[in-house]
Amino acid sequence: MRILVVNPNTTASMTTLIEGAAQSVANPATAILARTSRMGPVSIEGYYDEAFAVPGLLKEIAEGEAAGADAAIIACFDDTGLDAARAMASIPVLGICEAAVATAALVAQRFSIVTTLERSIMPVKGLVHRYGMAERATVRAADIPVLSLDDPSSGSLKKLRAEIEKALEIDAAEAIVLGCAGMADLARHLQEEYGVPVIDGVSAAVKLAENLVTLGLKTSKRGAYAAPLAKPYLGILSPFAPRPLE
Amino acid sequence: MRILVVNPNTTASMTTLIEGAAQSVANPATAILARTSRMGPVSIEGYYDEAFAVPGLLKEIAEGEAAGADAAIIACFDDTGLDAARAMASIPVLGICEAAVATAALVAQRFSIVTTLERSIMPVKGLVHRYGMAERATVRAADIPVLSLDDPSSGSLKKLRAEIEKALEIDAAEAIVLGCAGMADLARHLQEEYGVPVIDGVSAAVKLAENLVTLGLKTSKRGAYAAPLAKPYLGILSPFAPRPLE
Amino acid sequence: MRILVVNPNTTASMTTLIEGAAQSVANPATAILARTSRMGPVSIEGYYDEAFAVPGLLKEIAEGEAAGADAAIIACFDDTGLDAARAMASIPVLGICEAAVATAALVAQRFSIVTTLERSIMPVKGLVHRYGMAERATVRAADIPVLSLDDPSSGSLKKLRAEIEKALEIDAAEAIVLGCAGMADLARHLQEEYGVPVIDGVSAAVKLAENLVTLGLKTSKRGAYAAPLAKPYLGILSPFAPRPLE
Amino acid sequence: MRILVVNPNTTASMTTLIEGAAQSVANPATAILARTSRMGPVSIEGYYDEAFAVPGLLKEIAEGEAAGADAAIIACFDDTGLDAARAMASIPVLGICEAAVATAALVAQRFSIVTTLERSIMPVKGLVHRYGMAERATVRAADIPVLSLDDPSSGSLKKLRAEIEKALEIDAAEAIVLGCAGMADLARHLQEEYGVPVIDGVSAAVKLAENLVTLGLKTSKRGAYAAPLAKPYLGILSPFAPRPLE
Amino acid sequence: MRILVVNPNTTASMTTLIEGAAQSVANPATAILARTSRMGPVSIEGYYDEAFAVPGLLKEIAEGEAAGADAAIIACFDDTGLDAARAMASIPVLGICEAAVATAALVAQRFSIVTTLERSIMPVKGLVHRYGMAERATVRAADIPVLSLDDPSSGSLKKLRAEIEKALEIDAAEAIVLGCAGMADLARHLQEEYGVPVIDGVSAAVKLAENLVTLGLKTSKRGAYAAPLAKPYLGILSPFAPRPLE
Amino acid sequence: MRILVVNPNTTASMTTLIEGAAQSVANPATAILARTSRMGPVSIEGYYDEAFAVPGLLKEIAEGEAAGADAAIIACFDDTGLDAARAMASIPVLGICEAAVATAALVAQRFSIVTTLERSIMPVKGLVHRYGMAERATVRAADIPVLSLDDPSSGSLKKLRAEIEKALEIDAAEAIVLGCAGMADLARHLQEEYGVPVIDGVSAAVKLAENLVTLGLKTSKRGAYAAPLAKPYLGILSPFAPRPLE
Structure with missing residues (x-):
């Protein structure tokens, strides 16, 4: 295949x-x-x-x-x-995005998506609505440019962590969806760190x-x-x- | 301007x-x-x-x-x-589309949109949902290719009329929205013919x-x-x- | 006309x-x-x-x-x-209200409505829902009696500004709708002040x-x-x- | 009391x-x-x-x-x-209306409301939506003027029955709500006749x-x-x- | 009976x-x-x-x-x-739960439900959605085990009060629904205390x-x-x- | 595994x-x-x-x-x-059911679920709603007892086919979901027969x-x-x- x-x-x-x-x-x-x-x-x-x-x-x-x-x-x-x-x-x-939210829905009742920039919140909310998860998913942005994600000096990972912590505390998220293909390598590590399912869309x-x-x-x-x-x-x-x- | x-x-x-x-x-x-x-x-x-x-x-x-x-x-x-x-x-x-449904909503509580091809029904329903009119608008297709609309011999106008009549009878539509820019010249005439508001998006x-x-x-x-x-x-x-x- | x-x-x-x-x-x-x-x-x-x-x-x-x-x-x-x-x-x-939200929806994906009194929040939310904007609009009250709006000494304008600022910060509003006919003269000025569309319903x-x-x-x-x-x-x-x- | x-x-x-x-x-x-x-x-x-x-x-x-x-x-x-x-x-x-749909919801998962005139369908649908029953209730009109209901020669009862039968067959209604105060005396009899709960709002x-x-x-x-x-x-x-x- | x-x-x-x-x-x-x-x-x-x-x-x-x-x-x-x-x-x-929310809806436009444990929030939200009140009701948990409710030394009543106060302030709740059968004896007293309707489901x-x-x-x-x-x-x-x- | x-x-x-x-x-x-x-x-x-x-x-x-x-x-x-x-x-x-609708949603915008008995329509609709597919899925019953499915003389397969044909024609279904574990062996064959995706939940x-x-x-x-x-x-x-x- x-x-x-x-x-x-x-x-x-x-x-x-x-x-x-x-x-x-x-x-x-x-x-x-x-x-x-x-x-x-x-x-x-x-x-x-x-x-x-x-x-x-x-x-x-x-x-x-x-x-x-x-x-x-x-x-x-x-x-x-x-x-x-x-x-x-x-x-x-x-x-x-479709794959990630469909998968998250199998392991959590409500979850939060952490994406990159503020401007992506409404487009992603539109997708979430279309995929039938509007009542179960919250969308957040960590304020990190897409291409900064693989630059350790950018502080992006720290911002991402901070937003995940808000999702857990404020949204009572049961799982986290990483809202950018550039975060694909982070899921397993963050899942261990936070003890909740962390889903990467890729x-x-x-x-x-x-x-x-x-x-x-x-x-x-x-x-x-x-x-x-x-x-x-x-x-x-x-x-x-x-x-x-x- | x-x-x-x-x-x-x-x-x-x-x-x-x-x-x-x-x-x-x-x-x-x-x-x-x-x-x-x-x-x-x-x-x-x-x-x-x-x-x-x-x-x-x-x-x-x-x-x-x-x-x-x-x-x-x-x-x-x-x-x-x-x-x-x-x-x-x-x-x-x-x-x-946005303009047409926003305008139709000002003169009717429920209305039907008659578009061209079956394949356009779901895309238009997606728009209608996004514009907040999912509970007020029905979407229908008259099975007419876009470029046939200005060909009198195509039978397209007849098909369009037939679909408008279904909208009035089956959907209890209070108004009709024409779902293609190629129908822009038909609204006034159809409005007179059917005695309900007919809205052209252009x-x-x-x-x-x-x-x-x-x-x-x-x-x-x-x-x-x-x-x-x-x-x-x-x-x-x-x-x-x-x-x-x- | x-x-x-x-x-x-x-x-x-x-x-x-x-x-x-x-x-x-x-x-x-x-x-x-x-x-x-x-x-x-x-x-x-x-x-x-x-x-x-x-x-x-x-x-x-x-x-x-x-x-x-x-x-x-x-x-x-x-x-x-x-x-x-x-x-x-x-x-x-x-x-x-209908005119204001229909217009706001053309220039912003999500917006906040700032009305007068707390007691008007639920009636306005009812309208917003009916007009199909429940997922895009937040309703807030500035706690100002309708007839105080043209009294400069009432502090109403200050309260209105404070609520607009909350809408921008907390709701991430992209535009503001003024939720009272008595605010009709304020839109242009507030639009310049805040740099986002401000819509007056009249x-x-x-x-x-x-x-x-x-x-x-x-x-x-x-x-x-x-x-x-x-x-x-x-x-x-x-x-x-x-x-x-x- | x-x-x-x-x-x-x-x-x-x-x-x-x-x-x-x-x-x-x-x-x-x-x-x-x-x-x-x-x-x-x-x-x-x-x-x-x-x-x-x-x-x-x-x-x-x-x-x-x-x-x-x-x-x-x-x-x-x-x-x-x-x-x-x-x-x-x-x-x-x-x-x-509120009382009737709140009561119907306790004895049936989906039900139909049969009201009087076509023009009342959208107002009643608006109420049904507000009361949270939009996905459970269908609204129908029997085309009977309100004041004809107590005139046996008007044929209104026959029309009402015909509409109830459509509700049972087409809507798969599990219960019927009578959509007019003027029908308040009919509920018990119709309930016996049709073998499903028939709810009168009064x-x-x-x-x-x-x-x-x-x-x-x-x-x-x-x-x-x-x-x-x-x-x-x-x-x-x-x-x-x-x-x-x- | x-x-x-x-x-x-x-x-x-x-x-x-x-x-x-x-x-x-x-x-x-x-x-x-x-x-x-x-x-x-x-x-x-x-x-x-x-x-x-x-x-x-x-x-x-x-x-x-x-x-x-x-x-x-x-x-x-x-x-x-x-x-x-x-x-x-x-x-x-x-x-x-069904009885309580159906009753609360008759005396308030929006209300909050205060239940026991965090784990019950999503199940109760599911019920609230099913009963058509998703847009009117907020669900909160006071973090109190069910069987602690009749133990005065457990601090449960204090936690319940704190959560009711959050509901009134943050949710702008117009009424409170007590979200556990074990709270059935508290409604009248809390209603007097807070001056809003307090509904017990039993x-x-x-x-x-x-x-x-x-x-x-x-x-x-x-x-x-x-x-x-x-x-x-x-x-x-x-x-x-x-x-x-x- | x-x-x-x-x-x-x-x-x-x-x-x-x-x-x-x-x-x-x-x-x-x-x-x-x-x-x-x-x-x-x-x-x-x-x-x-x-x-x-x-x-x-x-x-x-x-x-x-x-x-x-x-x-x-x-x-x-x-x-x-x-x-x-x-x-x-x-x-x-x-x-x-969850698996089937999540999968169907990846290959079709709207689809129909054909289940066994009338009494299962509302329970399945409840699930579909919960899984976020209420606007995309229609639920139908073929009026066949669960245990009749493997009895060739029962006529159940004929009834199932008739209901699939209604789904394609009336619902304009783009795909079919088989709504019973007892139909798990039929999907491939029906998919070939009807030329649309047919999804089995198992x-x-x-x-x-x-x-x-x-x-x-x-x-x-x-x-x-x-x-x-x-x-x-x-x-x-x-x-x-x-x-x-x-």
Whole structure:
């Protein structure tokens, strides 16, 4: 089984981190194919960055599917481009926010999501609402830029810890969801430290992707995710239409 | 006052229709600047088309703002790219679905939205939910391709009428919202025919855009729509970043 | 175009303030007809005052419609009598709470409403819920009597500012809605002061009323707002039935 | 114990019917004081009629409280004026819609409400939502004018039966709520006929009113139902302010 | 009329307290039959205790119905086994949480529930949501073990008071619901002390049970509460099936 | 890895079917330990059967955990006893309804659940609501007794197919969830037949259980699922308390 994991931002070091988290939980028979988008912003912080990350992301998924991937993961906590990818691809596609909250819901009644920047709170709340967890999840921001996470001198880990502690105390959170792909390597350690489940979306998504492949489940092509209709595209964005459209 | 109206699909004839609807309701002192996106699909039918329409749309809004527009309208009922545009622009931005349901809510307690294709029902329901009207609005599809709307021989108008009649009878709709920018010229006629309010999103959005300009209201830059952070962009998508990013 | 603005309390000085706010945003071709109710309480603070304000309010709207008004606005943030007015009148009718939250939703994802007295919090929350904004709006009270607002010595403005600051800090509000018609003159100044959109319902309602008239939209008479049935009325409340009832 | 039951329409024959239903379920030690409003419409069918029924209703409740009533019931399924009455009175006040749905919820998971006219569906749905039963209750109208209910030749009972049968078949209703005070005498018979619980709001409200009195519970005067503030009233509506206002 | 009140934990002293509260509000013609479960935990604190309390509880209700009870009350604030009891019994069955929140809703717009242990907050919130009061009720825990309530030296009453004070100040509660059957004797005193309605579920349930009996209402056997189907049971749990199953 | 799968009804042939479905999707390194409850009803059809199935179910889980199981699955679509099991056990516990809807949500925007009997519709709707899918899932019953599913002459499969076809046509379902553990062997075949994803909860739960074990996630013991407190139990239900209680 081959699971494609696309980092939709264009920072390769973050892909490395994501790939490591994915590998560490994958089944022995699963190959993780980690890819960095080749178009768009170096980090995704808010709606504008998301918009420009989507075409490059879709290109990677289209190419990955053509190369034989069995499922795809979008490794950004905003679930950037998830609906478009599901409509485009024949293989199942997962977002890491969706995967994380679906997994958290299995081990806790209420939990808190700690994301990076204030500006991401409302987008993530929108996702949480859509995934049916609005009454169970609180969303917090630790005020840390995405790319600062792997810089030990940035103080980001300290800020993250402080926000987790607020979640435990103020929200009475029973579990913590890490709200950024760049935190994928921190979950196990924080779980030990705080004694509550700490969920990383990349790992959660790898397991759910394996599930769907094993269960023989693909995105329904009836209704919202019907395959794109064949039609002309103008300008620079047309070439990477992923496959002969129906 | 200058109101930019962007047709995010790349079909100029549809822009002409949209421009006509916009002009017909604009204040005398308002100039309607209608623009057709120069990149992306010829019609927007589902999530995949949406994704590829956004960069071209944002480019038009960025250029329109630079050229002095006071507000911008995204003339596609999926409210394609609305969040990204709000984050990017300093001027207020409106989607026609949002405008239509906000207006319908002022003249009816429950109403039905008649959109084009089955695949658009769930995306539009998602918007309706987000705009707070999930308990008041029913979403229906008339099974008509977007570009068939101006082809009298297509039978599309007949199908649209049939679906409106179902909405009145089955949903007990008190008003009808036309769920496609390509229907913008039909509202007045259908309103007379059926004796209930019929709302077109393009017209509704023009009036709301004028309102925001007159009231001196712009998108809040605090929170979800904070201005994009300056950062490198890779690949073909970088050039049209709209303005010196903060 | 003639827009009737009814102050449903019986304090003429407040009508003057409301009229000023309305005039300042109206289109050049719009005449603002400001009226003070001639029956009922001098201010509306809670459900009981509301109940006694409704008949006088309906009388003004009925007379205004007979005199040629094209739309009517109820200038009390409780949207007192809005449903009855919509059923009674042929012209569109707007409440200022409804107008304010519909407008705020176009420029902010979450916002806070600052109203006058604690006792108004639950009524306003009820309205906010009905208008579909329960998950986006927080309601606060500044503990200021309605009629104190134009008394500089009352300290009311200071209390209002303190509550706005709490909204920004605690609620992470992206915009502020002023929750009383008596605050209509404060919006622009507070917007400059705090650097976020500040919305006044009277101004918002004037623009929405103009919209409906221009768009040719009236309250649907199908369903909830069907015209009142002709029937006998006993006692003092009968004379001002607004028009030959069907 | 004295329970005031106010018919807020001005049709005395309907009060007689309501009184009978109230008497039939009251405790031996409870005196039912049935009153007909002396101001307003002969029947309440929609928001407009409601508005004009409220002052007369409040007058009856104020006088009833002054005369020693321990609790009051508003015998109209629209729960006309309930909030104002709760704010005004020291004694507890109940609406029959609220009472009926609270009671139905104790014997069925989902139920249907059959009211009179189409125009009442949305107002009743609004109440049902407020009372927390939106996901459990369906609202239907039998298309019968309120005052036709005691006219055997009107065919109203036949229409009511037909609608109950639809509720059982289409809604899978486990119980039926009769959605008009004028149906108060029909519950027992229909319950036998259909073999499911049939709830009448007048009876339900009498029992709940007795409960509150016995339990020593009165409307909280903290928050939404704080006692009205003393203030001048203009015009004909002032005289019946119920008690020395605080 | 005979009302069965079952204490589903196996602590007889708590049954005595519950019986006293029930007696104090029952109608003169009502006989309170208080029973202590003979199987299961000595107190119910969380889901696990609930599960083991249900069979003993159902046995008491089955025997009580066979002995002529007209209605049954489950005197534990978790409404332990309520659905199973409703399906099993022909007589109406009430839970004290359901009864308390239904009663509180008649005298306050928003209220707070103060229960015993932190672990009970989410179960009680689940009930509150189901009963339609999620937007009106806040749930708090005073951190007091159930069986400490009648031990004056435990400090439990002091903790309960502290939590009520937080509810009034922080939640702006208009009324207080006591969230444990073991607090049944405290309501009247606390109501006097704090000047807001304080609701005890045992008392509330007795009155509602009387209501249902007087109104001739029983649990609907159509749908969710259809009578259990006759079928073999294995092991120790079979003997007390309450009646010849259909 | 050892996954315990408990059939909470006492029919061993159904356990065999469940075990087969579980085995067919388990990882090579996973051992499926299928157990049949030794106490309670032969099938679970409604709340009453659920109540009597819980103690036997908990006993199996307690013994399974003691014997080294890494996770447990409750193989009944009512998710019978799930909360109690989560509180009791240290290992993660999954319900098959929860697993099925969480999985369906990854491949479809809206889906329908087809369960067995009418009486199960409301319990399943309650679960769906709790799992956050109330707006995305429709619940239907095929009117087939649980134990008829493996009897080819019963006509049950035909009824199930008819209900699936209604779901596709009337609900516009994009996927189908099979709402009974007894249907676990039918998913693949029906998926091929209807061309939409068909989800079986047993298979879905096995994969999610493997996920949690691999990810090192266990039920949070903070809050709702805190370990049971040590306390005396009376009567026959005490012996199988699963482990030294804290």
